[in-house]
Amino acid sequence: MQAKFECYGRKKIALVYVLLAIFFVFSVGVTFYTVLSQRWDLLALCCGGISLLLMVLLWLVNLSADVTLDFEKRIFASKVPFRKEEGWEIGFEEIQRAAILSKEELEVYYKGKFLPKRALCIYLDEHQLKVVPGTRFSMLQLQQVLQKIERRGEDTV
Amino acid sequence: MKDFMKKNLGSLSFFVLGILCTVFSFLLCFYWSALQKPFVAVAVYAIDGCFLFANVFCVVDGFSKTRGRRILNTLLGGALYLSLFSTFGCYFFGDRITPELFGGVLQVAVFLAPVLVILLPVYFFIAYIFGG
Known part of the structure; x- marks a missing residue:
């Protein structure tokens, strides 16, 4: 699924x-x-x-950026480019927690001018995180993704 | 030089074929008037059309990630080339444009299509000049 x-x-x-x-x-x-x-x-x-x-x-x-949660392979994949990273894939087991961060909160981890207004952050540990820029998603969509990530342990989607 | 030729033989032969195709198309149309024969005209337009989409494919292949997008980008890119060329052509002739002249502009666009990749910087330069 x-x-x-x-x-x-x-x-x-x-x-x-x-x-x-x-x-x-x-x-x-x-x-x-x-x-x-x-x-x-x-x-x-x-x-x-x-x-x-x-x-x-x-x-x-060419509108191609999207995020996918594969519950069978237990993989979270993002095709939304952020900085020099075009896209990434991580296993559910690697995800510690996820959160929607504002630009100010992101500045703690990333320096530079061009940060998104909001972003979905996946924490691999306290210092290492993967970022899905949220400016091209609606807030509702971001919350839905977050909800799905939080319920990743359950069998139902 | 020989190594470079060997490594890029495919691309080089594609470019040379494209140039030959463009030169022959212009010669057949304006010098020998051979395009008045329907069979020759259809053959020339078909070959030039194939080269047009092959050239556009070379350009879009770098950034299209899926097969479907590659095909759509090739088709839309080819159409965009023709429409942009005819837009510039129409602006070039201004109020004097007629269906016959428009046909001529489209014909030149098709004839130049086999050298689209080589001429891309020239097209951009012309667009830059006309764009102000």
């Missing part, structure tokens, strides 16, 4: 789809108008609209 959490909250996904719909309606509308009214000077607008539509589609295709 697996519990998979895709990045981006519902509001952000809705925003992306609204953006996609706007570009789609714009490009199809302008193309139809150009062909029907034979105003070929608008061809650049059609091509520009279609280019933007394709760019949004490419962006959507």
